[in-house]
Amino acid sequence: MSLFWIILAILAVVAVAFALGRGRAVAAVAGDTRLLHSRPVYHGMFAALLAGIAGFAALILWPQLARLLNITDISRVILAAVVVGLSILAAVWAFTRIDAGFRARNMFERLVRGVLILCSLIAIATTVGIVLSLVFESAEFFRQYPWQKFFLSTSWAPNFQGNSDLGILPLLWGTLYISAIALLVAVPIGLFAAIYMSEYASPRVRGVVKPLIEVLAGIPTIVYGLFALMTVGPMLRDYFAQPLGLGDSGSSVMTAGLVMGIMIIPFVSSLSDDIINAVPQSLRDGSLGLGATPSETIRSVVLPAALPGIVGAVLLAASRAIGETMIVVLGAGASARMDLNPFEAMTTITVKIVSQLTGDTDFAAPETLVAFALGLTLFVITLALNIVALYIVRKYREQYE
Structure with missing residues (x-):
């Protein structure tokens, strides 16, 4: 049965x-x-x-x-x-x-x-179990590999036959670089979309525009990755990287950052829209009653009042970007390097976690255990961002409830 x-x-x-x-x-x-x-x-x-x-x-x-x-x-x-x-x-x-x-x-x-x-x-209990599993395996890794080399080395060269160089700095650089580009794309577009929907759009337009933007959040990340691989990457290579002499690869930090920015637009726009709508109408009425224009009211009254919540929304979007994998695999490549050129291929912590645990691996070797140390580092980073974001949002809600 x-x-x-x-x-x-x-x-x-x-x-x-x-x-x-x-x-x-x-x-x-x-x-x-x-x-x-x-x-x-x-x-x-x-x-x-x-x-x-x-x-x-x-x-x-x-x-x-x-x-x-x-x-x-x-x-x-x-x-x-x-x-x-x-x-x-x-x-x-x-x-x-x-x-x-x-x-x-x-x-x-x-x-x-x-x-x-x-x-x-x-x-x-699930959260505690995840943390403990990462901590115990990471402790075993640091018993076999010096933590100074892990956190301070600028070289990533795993070798299951020994003599590996497992520095996290190139991976951390790629993670932060791609996430920064994604936020540069998502924050202005998402914030301006939120301002339009909450302050200018009619109820009918808002009822159409907001669901359409939120559709982006429902698209699987593998689809975004294919979009980066087949469309955005070749376009950036042919129209920007090659003419400017900055590279010949379709896989780059810029490719992954742009597509990831598109993916997290709904996180910024939806949260910011809800936060802006939570600002008391009396503040707007007072500003307009004193002779300010609608744009001046938004700039000088609404946005400053909603700023803590908007910052929280941006930090939550940043946490989402830092943990992304599929878009980076297909859009940015797997090269661990530290470079300022946004048209060069790089990689992130999440991609290397997957690669180190894929295939026939020895879970007693530091080359495999390093995945848990990478995961614990990423967990601490995203946890810190989420704590800051939740603190800011909670403070904002207490102010206007």
Whole structure:
């Protein structure tokens, strides 16, 4: 019996438990629902939720229990019988609790709160697990490779036969260079689009323009990468790099930066638009009442008031740009170097993380473990940017709520 049918069976038990629980509550008071402490729907939801929790908990925990009991060869039919049986038993126990005075609403809300707390703990545990895995593997890397060479060397030359030079500076330079170009593209376009949508566009135009801009956020990054490889790169090479004598490659920092900037425009425009709209209308009215023009009001009143939130939006967009991989792989190449020429091929930290973990690799070698050190460094950088952005946005929201 496949996993799909087991899940479908649990959902069927949940649906039946809801209907029977609701009906049992109504029958307990002979149809006069005014005598019930909670509405019949809460009795049904209590039974359904309890059955669902029991069934899915058994389905999730069964592999660990089977491994402990050394019964991993058990058939799927028995697994389905155990899981569905526990779900039915939970529903039956819920039915025995249902009567006129049963506080079904209170119990249902406690169960929901418990599920929400569990989901929060899972999210926190996942984050902690990711950080610990990076820290432990990075510590093993630094036991084999000097941290001074990793953070201060300007050469990146991994060699699985030994004598590798694993300096992060060329990768960090490429990451920051490409991200800076992306922000130079995205911030002006996104901010001006946000100003137009919030201050000048009619509701009808805004209802069309904003969704169209946000479509850019839904395009897969591999599509952006192909666009960089097939269109933007050759165009920059033929019309700018070669005529100016700056290079002959279609893969370059400029190619990846421009396409990445297009990708993160919605991050800047949507967040900035929401932030500008949150500025109290009374500030605009006061400025216009004193004789200022709409453009002067935007420049001298609205933007200064929204500046903390806009800065937060830019920092969040920067975090998104720093972590991008596919656009860099197809648009900027894989050459680890430190150069000011934007038409030269370079690479980023994320690209090298993928390359070091791809193929038949030895996870005890520093050439593989360096990927975790790179990941930890990138995690710290993006975490710092996100903390700064969230702090600024929170301060802004507290000011205008």
